[in-house]
Amino acid sequence: MAQPIISWYNADDSICANWDAGIVDADSYSDVKEVYIWNNRGPIGTAVSDATNVFITTKNTDGTDTGPVATKSSAVVEVATFDGANWSSWQEVGGSSSTVTLVNSSGETGVLRGNANNGDKNDTNAKKNYARVRLRLHVKPEAPAGPISWKTRVSYQYI
Secondary structure, rough: OOOOOEEEEEEEEEEEOOOOOOOOOOOOEEEOOEEEEEEEEOEEOOOOOOOOEEEEEEEEEEOOOOOOOOOOOOEEEEEEEEEOOOOOOOOOEEEEOOOOOOOOOOEEEEEEOOOOOOOOOOOOHHHEEEEEEEEEEEEEEEEOOOOOOOOOEEEEEEE
């Protein structure tokens, strides 16, 4: 079966190409960013492989566990996941050792199904294909002034 097709969408169904947390003062939080992370977002008539052991974290811009966000030395990305009924509490992510397992919107932990679907996030049949996630950036009090960059990434396995 074909590999998963992972895509990120904003709450308004537009493609989420990046997340600009904006200007965040030291010891403050950014605005909350809500995204939908899909596998095989329709309308696609063919199934692909399920993404399993799915988790979210941050990396440096070169993909390593270094940098001010991946190491959580200057700022921390916090994640809340939606299980179809409730939001989780905020959890910190950073690097390979501090991750959050995603829950799809039908409540299955660690899997984004690759079923064919119509791409409508309100359709019950599509809820297994996506995770609904909230992100926010907490800048630490001791953070230096100036811009910082990082990658927020989803990792997974498939057969």
